[in-house]
Ligand SMILES: Nc1ncnc2c1ncn2[C@@H]1O[C@H](COP(=O)(O)OP(=O)(O)OP(=O)(O)O)[C@@H](O)[C@H]1O
């Protein structure tokens with residue numbers, strides 16, 4: 001840190017200062033006497049004044065007063081007749097008084113100047129301290145921005161002035177020597193996100209003060225960063241409008257989120273495939289039946305053709321049956337494919353009853369082989385729910401399969417599986433409710449609280465994922481899932497989903 | 506006229522088999538369940554049953570047992586799906602004619618049906634022959650039955666006479682009457698008949 005210096009030496013110790021005062025005035029006298037001897041004329045007063053000024057400047061007030069006294073003594077002794085005595089002629093008094101006044105004036109001047117100089121030093125010090133403080137604050141700010149991966153910049157739309165914080169430069173990888181303009185910045189935004197930025201700017205121009213959005217940013221390495229941008233419009237005292245913008249690098253968070261989501265999707269898919277695997281025998285059977293029929297119809301048709309005369313009516317009906325059965329086989333395969341597919345979630349208004357119907361069709365074989373008595377009570381005209389059809393079907397199938405599994409060892413009563421849909425009034429108003437009720441082993445209070453936990457299972461072959469996946473699906477649809485025990489034997493699982501305000505397209 | 510009964514819960518399979526069997530001039534009756542088949546009064550004549558091994562409610566195998574217990578002897582051809590091999594073994598032991606995995610070749614099915622019908626016919630013939638024999642045997646007198654049993658057990662006429670305390674002549678008369686009534690052409694014929702009637706056991710009871 002540099003200090004503003006008034007003098008190139010520090011304040012001298014008092015003894016030295018007074019010594020210098022005596023020395024300077026005596027030197028001035030000596031010089032005056034020498035000059036008097038050599039050239040018969042000496043600027044005595046000027047020399048004394050010089051000496052006093054020097055002392056005042058060098059030593060301050062005390063030494064300069066001493067210098068004045070000494071100079072006055074010397075003056076009266078050597079410069080005023082009679083020399084060598086302190087006696088003064090009357091007509092010389094004004095000269096001496098004038099001399100004294102002059103010297104006092106010089107001292108006062110010098111003292112004032114000294115004070116000013118000292119004031120200057122003080123102010124300067126304060127200023128330096130403030131600058132240092134600001135630097136520290138700035139450093140903290142930079143550090144904080146770096147730590148939080150938040151950069152900021154200010155933008156004055158009127159003058160198109162941009163100011164970037166250090167972290168912002170680092171984040172955006174800007175070369176400030178190029179003095180980037182708004183358009184330069186925009187050029188680095190992912191092309192798909194540019195219209196959004198334009199839209200934000202339009203809204204801002206229209207007077208909306210706050211903005212919050214995410215953009216993809218092209219990093220220099222060719223990768224893409226995800227930036228969370230928050231902007232606030234402020235009116236400066238000058239009347240100018242400025243946009244204060246905070247930019248956060250949320251790439252890592254988003255990537256983690258995406259990875260998590262991908263894992264969830266994969267898990268949901270895996271569970272679905274596992275369900276399919278568990279039912280592979282009944283599914284194979286369901287595809288095999290129409291295939292067997294098709295093969296037999298084909299053979300029969302050929303035989304009717306070979307007869308003399310050929311019976312074309314029989315041939316035609318055999319072909320018609322083949323078409324019908326092939327269609328059925330393909331429907332089964334399609335249902336399977338839909339459940340096994342790994343497609344992105346797609347939400348639209350759908351009919352819950354239809355999903356239940358599909359699920360029942362899918363489980364038909366399973367229901368038969370397990371000797372289940374299935375009853376469905378589907379509320380007609382149920383308003384649609386907004387959901388992903390496959391995910392919802394997975395929920396229904398999981399609940400039905402669980403119910404059937406809970407009745408596996410039931411032999412003293414009918415294995416009753418009741419699937420019901422309703423649209424609630426009252427506390428559940430605006431919701432569609434699906435209930436799957438069984439007459440199985442039921443739920444004890446200990447498992448009731450853990451049912452929906454991942455990996456909670458009481459089945460030897462179970463993964464314990466079915467219900468936890470159901471819950472995450474239902475909750476991601478803004479719905480609720482819960483279990484209760486029946487009055488009689490068995491359990492009931494219910495799902496409430498918000499009704500769509502739209503009609504089914 | 507030969508008849509095929511088809512029991513399968515799958516209407517598509519029933520209809521296809523119906524067409525196939527009719528195309529070779531077989532009479533067909535279709536049933537969606539075992540219960541339906543049991544309620545049906547089967548007309549007489551050679552017939553066989555084409556049965557899906559997996560039926561809702563009662564399985565094909567249980568149904569086979571049920572038929573056996575009810576004394577309904579009808580050749581069964583099982584249709585199986587995937588992975589039904591253990592079931593097939595059990596059914597085979599219980600006397601099933603054949604197994605056809607769905608989808609099957611039409612010729613295999615028709616061959617199996619033909620074999621089953623033939624066996625049913627043989628069984629029916631054997632049964633009716635047996636019935637005729639039994640009726641003839643019932644027309645024999647007690648004495649004639651005694652003589653027949655001893656003669657067919659391998660004793661000479663003289664030994665039989667000694668056994669029954671009668672003259673050899675009398676034995677010869679009884680024996681020729683028995684052979685006439687039984688329509689046996691030779692002694693060997695009579696021996697086979699007594700075997701069919703299970704008379705061998707009667708002899709062994711004698712010390
Ligand atoms: N309808 C029901 N009646 C009684 N218990 C049930 C019922 N549904 C679920 N449970 C209990 O909740 C547990 C967890 O069910 P969940 O569907 O999550 O897993 P799982 O069926 O065991 O295995 P999987 O992951 O294959 O579905 C079951 O093991 C069972 O103990």
Ligand SMILES: [Mg+2]
Nearest residue numbers: 398402466467
């Ligand atoms: Mg489950």
